[in-house]
Structure formats: C-alpha cells, structure tokens
Amino acid sequence: MIRAAIPGLPKIVLHHPVLSVTAGDEFMEAYHKAKRGELEAPYVVLYEGSVADESIAGRLGGYWSAMGMEYSDDGLHKPIPTAHWLRDLAPSAAAVIAVGTCATWGGIPAAAGNVTNSMSVMDFLGEDYLSALGLPPINIPGCAPVGDNLTETIAAVLMFLVGLGPLPEFDGLGRPAWLFRDTVHRGCVRAGNYEEGVFAKNYGDPECLVELGCWGPVVQCNMVSRGALGHNGGCMNTGGICIGCTMPGFPDAFAPFYKSPPGTIVSGMASRTVGSFIRPLRRLTQGKTNWTARWKENENVPSGWGHQKQGVVEKISGFFYNKLQHSGTKFSPNSKTQKKLQESGHSFLKSDSKTKQPEEVA
Ligand code: SF4
Ligand code: SF4
Structure with a gap:
C-alpha cells in the first residue's frame, strides 16, 4: 500500500513515530x-x-x-x-x-x-x-x-x-x-469439537476450549479465520482461549479470564447430549467410507499397518445407510442402471472392435 502497488490507490505518505525515517x-x-x-x-x-x-x-x-x-x-x-x-x-x-x-x-x-x-x-x-x-x-x-x-x-x-x-x-x-459480522466460533478450527460436545480439559488439548474459558461463541472477531499476521497464527489456532479483546465490554465483561462463561452450562450440556448420539453414528459412517470398492468386494484391506475388519454392526448399519444414501437415484454404485452401463462398456472392450493396441497399429 505504501509503495502504491495497489491499482487505484492514491499515493500514501506514512507519518508514524516508529516507522518514519525522520525524527x-x-x-x-x-x-x-x-x-x-x-x-x-x-x-x-x-x-x-x-x-x-x-x-x-x-x-x-x-x-x-x-x-x-x-x-x-x-x-x-x-x-x-x-x-x-x-x-x-x-x-x-x-x-x-x-x-x-x-x-x-x-x-x-x-x-x-x-x-x-x-x-x-x-x-x-x-x-x-x-x-x-x-x-x-x-x-x-x-x-x-x-x-x-x-x-x-x-x-x-x-x-x-x-x-x-x-x-x-x-x-x-x-x-x-x-x-466483524461473524463470531470467532463460526470460523474456529475447533468448532467441530464443540458441535460434538468434546471439550478440552487442559491447555494443550486439541478439543474445544470453551470449558477453559473461551468466549468465542459470542465474540465478533475474525482472528481465527484470518490469522494474526500473514494468514498465520490466531488465538485458537495456537491453543489460546478467546477473552473477547475486540469487544466494547473488554476486559470487564469477560473477567475473570480462564473461567468458563456461564452460558457454557446450557450450551455445553446441549452439545454433550447431542454429541453423545452423533459421535458414534459418525464413527460408523467414517468407518464405512474408509473402504475402497475392491476391499469391500474382497472383504479384506491389504494394509500392513493394522487389522481392518468390518464387524456385524458395521455391515448391517452400512447396508441400511447405503439404502438411505442411494434411495431416489438411478446412478448409485451397483444400481441396475450402473450395472447396465458397465456391461455395455465391458462388452465393447471384449468385442473385436476397431480399437487396436499401439503396437498392433505400428
Ligand atoms: S475454542 Fe472457543 S471459538 Fe473455538 S469452538 Fe470452542 S468455544 Fe468456539
Ligand atoms: S482473544 Fe481477541 S483476537 Fe483472540 S479470538 Fe478473542 S477477540 Fe479475537
């Protein structure tokens, strides 16, 4: 900006007690x-x-x-x-x-x-x-x-x-x-933990910091999504709680710092309750999506890193999940439409078609 590198901006002369070269x-x-x-x-x-x-x-x-x-x-x-x-x-x-x-x-x-x-x-x-x-x-x-x-x-x-x-x-x-329209919470990298009711107990824990005193859900600030400097850093990104420093009520409205806000009693309990249902369901879906089509067909994951198996619960829930996921569409994996399209593709490849391999052409 000072070097007038932004098109349309007028020339700026900065008079700053620290940054100016004169004194x-x-x-x-x-x-x-x-x-x-x-x-x-x-x-x-x-x-x-x-x-x-x-x-x-x-x-x-x-x-x-x-x-x-x-x-x-x-x-x-x-x-x-x-x-x-x-x-x-x-x-x-x-x-x-x-x-x-x-x-x-x-x-x-x-x-x-x-x-x-x-x-x-x-x-x-x-x-x-x-x-x-x-x-x-x-x-x-x-x-x-x-x-x-x-x-x-x-x-x-x-x-x-x-x-x-x-x-x-x-x-x-x-x-x-x-x-300053949005709250810190909406852009927070830990918001998913809050939604699932998983909260940090100690500083350094990776979960939501609300029970350690974070006021992010009510504070208008873009620190976490924007980053402190050059899109890097920012309070929760680096493990800090929000103490509401952008708000007119700061600091009194947020004191004592490092004590969980009273509203957490209600919202935290609600998140915990909902999260206790949602988390296991998401884990099931996540497990299902960690399998390729080939591994599913072979019922085996050729990984030397760990024993990957689908139990009865995973298989049954996966079956019903697939039914729901694919209902109302003709183009889901293994649907009749998809199989028909694949069959025509396979028969084309098997047929004595005009397509020649490169060496045959040569
Ligand atoms: S750490 Fe603070 S801002 Fe981030 S999700 Fe938890 S309560 Fe919201
Ligand atoms: S402590 Fe201040 S800078 Fe950090 S997220 Fe809260 S309001 Fe933004």
Missing part, C-alpha cells in the same frame, strides 16, 4: 502543517491507544501521552499531548480511524476503576463528529488488531475517498461490517 522536529513538521491547514494534501488520522484525560495530568504538572514539542517565546518548551493532536487534526481529516481496542472502545485503561478517565476516540470526539468528508470515526478493534483488517479497511476507505469504490459497509459501532 524530532523534522518528523513533526507535517503534523504542524496539517494543524495550520498548510499540508496541501488530504490526510487520514490513525489513532492508537485510549485518550486519557490530560486535565488530570496537567493538574499534576505532567502529561499522559505526548508527541512533539510546543515552543514558547520565552524559550521554554513543553510536550504536546496526543489527545490535543487528535482534537486539532480530526476536524479537517478526511477520515479518523481508531486502531486497536484502546482507541476504539477505551480498552484496559478505561476498565472499571479508570484512574486516568481514559476513553475511546469516539467518546472523545463525540457523537456529532464527522470528518471533513462526512465520516464518523472508523473502529478497528483488537488487542492487538489483525494487521490485515487494518490495511484492508484503510485501502477500502481510500478507494472510497478518491471516488473509485463504494463506501465500505460499517456496522452501528463503526466496525468494518464484513470483518
């Missing part, structure tokens, strides 16, 4: 120009971290978070709080994008007890805030957010801002709707 006053120059309205280019504000109440720190003679210096005529200088940058730059910005759960909802600094009176970007800017191009704050939550969610949203918004794409769909809380 000090030279780095801050673009910010001051934007504040004075002299940048001569549209800009987008990406804000990370919650917005702490600088009046509290100011009373104590300090600041919570600052970037750049303000010089006064008497030669003194003082740090400029990042909250002031947000206040000054947001009105003329093409868009304001809050990145990460602290910026989007307040996060851990704004949890119960909140001594710094921290708040989210949308709380700070207020309900009536609209950017210069008419957008409320855009929220990309996550602690840390999925990197691809950020770049994809920025790209979609920039496409809209230059008139090359529609306004991306955002939900009522300003989240990119296509990224």
Whole structure:
C-alpha cells in the first residue's frame, strides 16, 4: 500500500513515530502543517491507544501521552499531548480511524476503576463528529488488531475517498461490517469439537476450549479465520482461549479470564447430549467410507499397518445407510442402471472392435 502497488490507490505518505525515517522536529513538521491547514494534501488520522484525560495530568504538572514539542517565546518548551493532536487534526481529516481496542472502545485503561478517565476516540470526539468528508470515526478493534483488517479497511476507505469504490459497509459501532459480522466460533478450527460436545480439559488439548474459558461463541472477531499476521497464527489456532479483546465490554465483561462463561452450562450440556448420539453414528459412517470398492468386494484391506475388519454392526448399519444414501437415484454404485452401463462398456472392450493396441497399429 505504501509503495502504491495497489491499482487505484492514491499515493500514501506514512507519518508514524516508529516507522518514519525522520525524527524530532523534522518528523513533526507535517503534523504542524496539517494543524495550520498548510499540508496541501488530504490526510487520514490513525489513532492508537485510549485518550486519557490530560486535565488530570496537567493538574499534576505532567502529561499522559505526548508527541512533539510546543515552543514558547520565552524559550521554554513543553510536550504536546496526543489527545490535543487528535482534537486539532480530526476536524479537517478526511477520515479518523481508531486502531486497536484502546482507541476504539477505551480498552484496559478505561476498565472499571479508570484512574486516568481514559476513553475511546469516539467518546472523545463525540457523537456529532464527522470528518471533513462526512465520516464518523472508523473502529478497528483488537488487542492487538489483525494487521490485515487494518490495511484492508484503510485501502477500502481510500478507494472510497478518491471516488473509485463504494463506501465500505460499517456496522452501528463503526466496525468494518464484513470483518466483524461473524463470531470467532463460526470460523474456529475447533468448532467441530464443540458441535460434538468434546471439550478440552487442559491447555494443550486439541478439543474445544470453551470449558477453559473461551468466549468465542459470542465474540465478533475474525482472528481465527484470518490469522494474526500473514494468514498465520490466531488465538485458537495456537491453543489460546478467546477473552473477547475486540469487544466494547473488554476486559470487564469477560473477567475473570480462564473461567468458563456461564452460558457454557446450557450450551455445553446441549452439545454433550447431542454429541453423545452423533459421535458414534459418525464413527460408523467414517468407518464405512474408509473402504475402497475392491476391499469391500474382497472383504479384506491389504494394509500392513493394522487389522481392518468390518464387524456385524458395521455391515448391517452400512447396508441400511447405503439404502438411505442411494434411495431416489438411478446412478448409485451397483444400481441396475450402473450395472447396465458397465456391461455395455465391458462388452465393447471384449468385442473385436476397431480399437487396436499401439503396437498392433505400428
Ligand atoms: S475454542 Fe472457543 S471459538 Fe473455538 S469452538 Fe470452542 S468455544 Fe468456539
Ligand atoms: S479470538 Fe478473542 S482473544 Fe483472540 S483476537 Fe479475537 S477477540 Fe481477541
């Protein structure tokens, strides 16, 4: 994106305190120009971290978070709080994008007890805030957010801002709707275990983690299906439970972490009950599908790895399963239609046909 490799995207200049090659006053120059309205280019504000109440720190003679210096005529200088940058730059910005759960909802600094009176970007800017191009704050939550969610949203918004794409769909809380519509659970690699009522008892177990404290069934996040970085990793993919870090209620609504959510009592019991019927039935079907047509005919699997046999139960259940599976179709294996077609094929091969073997032709 920064190298302008995506067709249609405008050229982007990233001013980031960690990633920019410039530092000090030279780095801050673009910010001051934007504040004075002299940048001569549209800009987008990406804000990370919650917005702490600088009046509290100011009373104590300090600041919570600052970037750049303000010089006064008497030669003194003082740090400029990042909250002031947000206040000054947001009105003329093409868009304001809050990145990460602290910026989007307040996060851990704004949890119960909140001594710094921290708040989210949308709380700070207020309900009536609209950017210069008419957008409320855009929220990309996550602690840390999925990197691809950020770049994809920025790209979609920039496409809209230059008139090359529609306004991306955002939900009522300003989240990119296509990224935060589904729950973690729906995309989880362990969801099949949940459905069959098989739950992990210890960390490191491969089954569903709900009884170890996973909140995935109610949390809107695409971490597991998208991967943490470059489509790799992601909480449950690597054995971690979901603690709801993308949600506005995080962390209080999910505490204490590592205690199973109360809803698990009902849903877990339901899954266990259904699963106790479903699992044995699926094992039977699975056993049946592990046989080739030849092995079935010979009633033997020529494998040196283990003794593979079909017992009476498997044979009887397989018989009825096949009946159900093939009912209503003429083209199932060993049906009359299939046998007729095979017979004509066999007789064609056996006949003294015009088809010659390659050596005969030569
Ligand atoms: S580990 Fe969590 S997200 Fe995955 S299936 Fe279990 S409850 Fe759902
Ligand atoms: S899966 Fe849960 S803990 Fe992991 S990033 Fe998503 S919301 Fe946060």
